Amino acid sequence: xxxxxxxxxxxxxxxxxxxxxxxxxxxxxxxxxxxxxxxxxxxxxxxxxxxxxxxxxxxxxxxxxxxxxxxxxxxxxxxxxxxxxxxxxxxxxxxxxxxxxxxxxxxxxxxxxxxxxxxxxxxxxxxxxxxxxxxxxxxxxxxxxxxxxxxxxxxxxxxxxxxxxxxxxxxxxxxxxxxxxxxxxxxxxxxxxxxxxxxxxxxxxxxxxxxxxxxxxxxxxxxxxxxxxxxxxxxxxxxxxxxxxxxxxxxxxxxxxxxxxxxxxxxxxxxxxxxxxxxxxxxxxxxxxxxxxxxxxxxxxxxxxxxxxxxxxxxxxxxxxxxxxxxxxxxxxxxxxxxxxxxxxxxxxxxxxxxxxxxxxxxxxxxxxxxxxxxxxxxxxxxxxxxxxxxxxxxxxxxxxxxxxxxxxxxxxxxxxxxxxxxxxxxxxxxxxxxxxxxxxxxxxxxxxxxxxxxxxxxxxxxxxxxxxxxxxxxxxxxxxxxxxxxxxxxxxxxxxxxxxxxxxxxxxxxxxxxxxxxxxxxxxxxxxxxxxxxxxxxxxxxxxxxxxxxxxxxxxxxxxxxxxxxxxxx
Amino acid sequence: xxxxxxxxxxxxxxxxxxxxxxxxxxxxxxxxxxxxxxxxxxxxxxxxxxxxxxxxxxxxxxxxxxxxxxxxxxxxxxxxxxxxxxxxxxxxxxxxxxxxxxxxxxxxxxxxxxxxxxxxxxxxxxxxxxxxxxxxxxxxxxxxxxxxxxxxxxxxxxxxxxxxxxxxxxxxxxxxxxxxxxxxxxxxxxxxxxxxxxxxxxxxxxxxxxxxxxxxxxxxxxxxxxxxxxxxxxxxxxxxxxxxxxxxxxxxx
Numbered sequence: 001x002x003x004x005x006x007x008x009x010x011x012x013x014x015x016x017x018x019x020x021x022x023x024x025x026x027x028x029x030x031x032x033x034x035x036x037x038x039x040x041x042x043x044x045x046x047x048x049x050x051x052x053x054x055x056x057x058x059x060x061x062x063x064x065x066x067x068x069x070x071x072x073x074x075x076x077x078x079x080x081x082x083x084x085x086x087x088x089x090x091x092x093x094x095x096x097x098x099x100x101x102x103x104x105x106x107x108x109x110x111x112x113x114x115x116x117x118x119x120x121x122x123x124x125x126x127x128x129x130x131x132x133x134x135x136x137x138x139x140x141x142x143x144x145x146x147x148x149x150x151x152x153x154x155x156x157x158x159x160x161x162x163x164x165x166x167x168x169x170x171x172x173x174x175x176x177x178x179x180x181x182x183x184x185x186x187x188x189x190x191x192x193x194x195x196x197x198x199x200x201x202x203x204x205x206x207x208x209x210x211x212x213x214x215x216x217x218x219x220x221x222x223x224x225x226x227x228x229x230x231x232x233x234x235x236x237x238x239x240x241x242x243x244x245x246x247x248x249x250x251x252x253x254x255x256x257x258x259x260x261x262x263x264x265x266x267x268x269x270x271x272x273x274x275x276x277x278x279x280x281x282x283x284x285x286x287x288x289x290x291x292x293x294x295x296x297x298x299x300x301x302x303x304x305x306x307x308x309x310x311x312x313x314x315x316x317x318x319x320x321x322x323x324x325x326x327x328x329x330x331x332x333x334x335x336x337x338x339x340x341x342x343x344x345x346x347x348x349x350x351x352x353x354x355x356x357x358x359x360x361x362x363x364x365x366x367x368x369x370x371x372x373x374x375x376x377x378x379x380x381x382x383x384x385x386x387x388x389x390x391x392x393x394x395x396x397x398x399x400x401x402x403x404x405x406x407x408x409x410x411x412x413x414x415x416x417x418x419x420x421x422x423x424x425x426x427x428x429x430x431x432x433x434x435x436x437x438x439x440x441x442x443x444x445x446x447x448x449x450x451x452x453x454x455x456x457x458x459x460x461x462x463x464x465x466x467x468x469x470x471x472x473x474x475x476x477x478x479x480x481x482x483x484x485x486x487x488x489x490x491x492x493x494x495x496x497x498x499x500x501x502x503x504x505x506x507x508x509x510x511x512x513x514x515x516x517x518x519x520x521x522x523x524x525x526x527x528x529x530x531x532x533x534x535x536x537x538x539x540x541x542x543x544x545x546x547x548x549x550x551x552x553x554x555x556x557x558x559x560x561x562x563x564x565x566x567x568x569x570x571x
Numbered sequence: 572x573x574x575x576x577x578x579x580x581x582x583x584x585x586x587x588x589x590x591x592x593x594x595x596x597x598x599x600x601x602x603x604x605x606x607x608x609x610x611x612x613x614x615x616x617x618x619x620x621x622x623x624x625x626x627x628x629x630x631x632x633x634x635x636x637x638x639x640x641x642x643x644x645x646x647x648x649x650x651x652x653x654x655x656x657x658x659x660x661x662x663x664x665x666x667x668x669x670x671x672x673x674x675x676x677x678x679x680x681x682x683x684x685x686x687x688x689x690x691x692x693x694x695x696x697x698x699x700x701x702x703x704x705x706x707x708x709x710x711x712x713x714x715x716x717x718x719x720x721x722x723x724x725x726x727x728x729x730x731x732x733x734x735x736x737x738x739x740x741x742x743x744x745x746x747x748x749x750x751x752x753x754x755x756x757x758x759x760x761x762x763x764x765x766x767x768x769x770x771x772x773x774x775x776x777x778x779x780x781x782x783x784x785x786x787x788x789x790x791x792x793x794x795x796x797x798x799x800x801x802x803x804x805x806x807x808x809x810x811x812x813x814x815x816x817x818x819x820x821x822x823x824x
Contacts, residue, residue, distance in 0.1 A: 018674070018675040018676075022671070022674055022675060026660065026667075026671045029663060030660050030661075030662035031662070031668060033662040033663065033664075033667075033703060034662045037662070037703065077800050113654075113656065113658045114658060114660075116624060116658065117654070117658040118650075119623070119624055120622040120623065120624055120647060120650075120652040121645050121647055121651075121652075121672075121675055121676070122645075122648040122675070123646045123675065123677070124644065137716060167682070195587075295623070295626070295643070296626070298624070299624075299625050299626040302619070302624065302625055303583075303584070304585070350580065489693050
């Protein structure tokens with residue numbers, strides 16, 4: 001080491017502070033190492049992830065293809081609906097990417113230990129903000145692979161598109177992504193700069209209200225049959241014109257894609273240019289603005305992190321104790337602690353609310369798609385699909401949030417281990433918590449579905465019983481496998497869920513759902529002519545009982561395996 | 572003697588809570604300064620302001636003559652910060668991380684290689700340096716972060732709880748490293764709860780409580796200030812919790 005106490009070498013040589021290139025290089029190196037270790041250390045998990053991606057991709061492709069095929073049956077509907085599909089698709093993408101970019105940008109710019117480390121070194125704030133902006137854009141571009149490409153391929157598969165449709169579509173997507181990226185970055189900066197914790201909560205509630213109003217407006221726009229046709233069409237076109245305004249990015253992209261589909265290449269290029277120019281200009285503007293005031297926002301975010309105006313008194317403070325009234329005192333304490341943690345972690349409850357909120361939105365609108373008529377012709381298909389959707393959402397939730405519960409207790413095992421609780425009781429408390437949340441939401445959604453479909457009570461009870469059973473099985477798997485294949489010492493719940501045990505649990509959960517779906521399909525086929533308007537015969541009851549018992553037995557077995565392992569383990 | 576860190580009438584509050592209240596403190600070049608205080612006294616806030624991570628609401632901080640608020644990059648180039656929770660990129664090896672830091676401070680490759688070799692030997696890192704840092708224990712991470720902080724030979728080393736997680740041999744090595752740096756004219760600003768280490772290695776000690784600097788000086792000066800000939804632990808307890816004095820007496824008897 002040099003002993004000179006003069007200025008550092010890099011300043012003496014007139015070198016510039018570390019730039020975005022160096023930061024990106026280190027990120028690329030880390031990504032390369034991550035890929036290599038994923039392939040080498042967890043090939044099964046890697047293969048599963050790839051497999052699920054391909055499955056989701058294919059599912060979306062066939063979904064888009066079916067929608068376009070449906071529209072193409074009547075040329076007039078196709079002419080109106082296909083541009084609308086693109087417009088809504090890119091509008092939804094604009095909103096979703098803005099919000100997700102804002103969340104990613106906030107977490108990585110203002111809440112990550114990396115920020116603390118790099119900002120104490122001679123890294124220019126502009127370099128740091130630019131690196132994070134590029135990182136969020138890369139994350140955003142996943143939507144291109146997952147949503148954009150199947151949409152493009154489905155469209156091209158049905159119509160005879162010119163060759164330049166493909167590069168133009170991809171270019172539109174890539175030029176579009178920086179717009180929500182920049183808006184998200186600005187939003188994240190604004191939240192960090194001006195809002196404290198109380199105000200952030202109010203903003204979140206405000207955004208949810210705006211979202212609800214938007215959804216209501218959208219549903220009113222799509223409502224058919226309550227006005228005379230011409231008046232309805234006029235109102236519909238007026239409302240739709242609001243989302244196709246000349247200043248909206250989704251309109252540029254949808255019009256550009258439409259032009260490229262119809263062989264109007266010059267017009268398509270014009271819209272591409274407009275999208276690109278706006279994307280670049282907005283990015284430049286936002287990067288400059290955010291970088292120049294970044295340290296002020298960073299200081300504000302750090303200074304208000306643990307500060308609250310009032311002592312934290314939760315309005316639902318007594319709720320967990322009430323919810324688990326049926327549990328013995330000690331188990332109730334553990335389950336209530338988990339429920340409190342759940343409510344205080346927006347990542348957990350917002351994901352559940354969004355997924356099931358969308359589900360309920362769909363369920364409420366099921367009768368509309370049949371022009372307000374009962375869905376008699378659909379027989380058992382809709383309840384079957386509802387059951388499948390609820391089960392898969394539940395499997396995602398339990399794999400991501402319930403599975404890590406036991407592992408996360410590893411850090412507090414000195415506390416939990418000292419309590420007069422057996423491992424079996426500990427798992428019972430975890431299971432009670434998981435079931436309360438999962439079955440509560442799943443059964444609630446099923447009741448909404450049954451009401452909307454005007455299901456007779458016996459059929460509704462049958463559907464509720466099977467939903468309860470699948471919740472039982474999935475929670476049993478998540479808690480049981482969580483105890484059998486734990487990652488004690490790991491603080492990051494996402495890493496626990498993505499580890500070997502988490503992968504095993506996910507595969508088991510999906511297999512359980514598929515097996516129960518096969519049973520429900522058998523039930524549907526048996527009743528295919530009568531639908532749920534018919535009476536429930538013995539055979540139907542028997543199938544439902546077998547399916548439900550299967551779910552519950554699977555859950556019990558997993559819990560038993562987990563409890564035995566935890567009992568033997570040295571904590 | 573020139574000033575390495577100059578803190579002038581600095582205030583920092585979080586809402587209604589005052590974290591640092593009218594703090595004025597100068598640390599000279601070639602000085603090892605130990606910053607002590609109870610939990611929540613304002614130590615980490617002060618350190619973050621020195622490193623430019625937080626901004627004082629009033630007053631200013633200079634590092635090697637550069638005002639942190641207006642000339643932050645030049646100031647940060649002169650210092651290295653080791654936080655209490657060591658940060659490393661999980662998916663880089665320790666060696667890759669050190670190379671990244673060296674590049675960030677434009678350390679020439681030959682100097683980097685020589686320094687990394689020297690620090691690897693001193694801190695006993697050879698066995699794990701080429702593994703991904705996600706597999707490191709707290710102590711291993713602390714060693715790598717410390718090595719990264721020393722790579723560019725900073726004029727000021729700011730370090731929050733330096734000895735947590737280190738084995739006794741490494742604690743000894745780190746203490747020697749600090750003293751060597753101070754003899755070379757570098758400055759070490761260390762926040763710690765380990766009073767024995769502060770007593771053993773610090774040139775001067777500052778005690779902060781409820782955001783205010785309540786004692787400052789060499790160990791002997793603090794003894795004089797507290798009118799006591801006892802250990803730093805007793806002086807610390809006497810100053811930060813005066814009611815504990817009796818308990819201290821009982822303990823001593």
